[in-house]
Amino acid sequence: MRFARDYGWRAYAIPVLAIITVWVLVDIIQQPADTTPPNPPAATSTADNDRRPPVPNPADLDFMTEGGELPDGGPYTDKGKGTYRTVGNPGAEAGAGRPRTFTYVIQVEDGLDPAHYGGDDGFAAMVDATLTNPKGWTADPEFGFKHIADADKADLHIQLTSVATTHKECGANLAMETSCFTSDGNRVVINESRWVRGARPFAGDLGAYRQYLINHEVGHGIGYAQHVPCGRDGALAPIMMQQTLSLSNSELNKIDPNEIYPDDQATCSYNAWPYPTGKKD
Structure with a gap:
């Protein structure tokens, strides 16, 4: 009992603590391991994944179905005065x-705000540059163009026009903003809303759209009265296709079944030029 006399109460506590320690160790060894993380990351939740939208696949998107709608963009004039002023510097040829060179003047309807469309000089310069480009109508030696000063002697009057005046001159039977050629005064009527905003099938390429708009409507003015459908899926669109509205034959067929477009699903790429290679053949 000398051990008890020397250590007092600790002589009894030490054996008890040893027994408890052994018991805890045995219990831990017998417990199965828990491999589940205490807080699984939120990203692994099946419920969360089900709520997410699918990853967009460009192959599933239809880029042509809203072609006729006017894109968002800058302001334009709803109603002008119905009279025109001649702009630009004559001389481009x-x-x-x-056998024929078409003379033309460039005009802007009074009441349009030049800040909306880039100014008179900008409009006139684009018309001149388009009609004298080697990829334009002059790639065919049958055609020539000359910018003159006298509106009374011009074969073509290329006019930037407000929405209301365009509707009056071109009609609005499609309920879409379009431009036109009218034989009443041999006028190429360019809808200012399209000049400012462009068209969805051109995917934001406003410069190319403006070139197309000039070439298409002037094409009517020099004798190409009929529209032309997309010739082959994936090909460049013919200049006389109604690219403002769509690049798809089937879409154009839905818009106006009386037009020339077959319901054949052929869809072209946008194109601003009569002869994109600069050669007729």
Whole structure:
């Protein structure tokens, strides 16, 4: 009992603590391991994944179905005064003109705000540059163009026009903003809303759309009265296709079944030029 006399109460406590320690160790060894994380990351939740939208696949998107709608963009004039002023610097000339060179003047309807469309000089410069470009109508030696000063002697009057005046001159039977050529005064009527905003099928390429708009409507003015459908899926669109509205034959067929477009699902790429290679053949 000397051990008890020397250590007092600790002589009894030490054996008890040893027994408790052994018991705890045995219990831990017998417990199965828990491999589940205490807080699984939220990203692994099946419920959360089900609520997410699917990853967009470009192959599933239809880029042509809203072509006729006017894109968002800058302001334009709803109603002008119905009278026109002549703008630009005469002198631009191109093309062999065999047998004919078309003379033209460039005009802007009074009441349009020049800040909306880039100014008179900007509009006139785009018209001149388009009609004298080698990829334009003058790639065919049959055609030539000359910018003159006298509106009374011009074969074509290329006019930037407000929405209301465009509707009056071109009609609005499609309930879409379009431009036109009218034989009443041989006028190429360019809808200012389209000049400012462009068209969805051109995917934001406003410069190319403006070139197309000039070439298409001037094409009517020099004798190409009929529209032309997309010739082959994936090909460049013919200049006389109604690219403002769509690049798809089937879409254009839905818009106006009386037009020339077959319901064949052929869809072209946008194109601003009569002869994109600069050659007729």
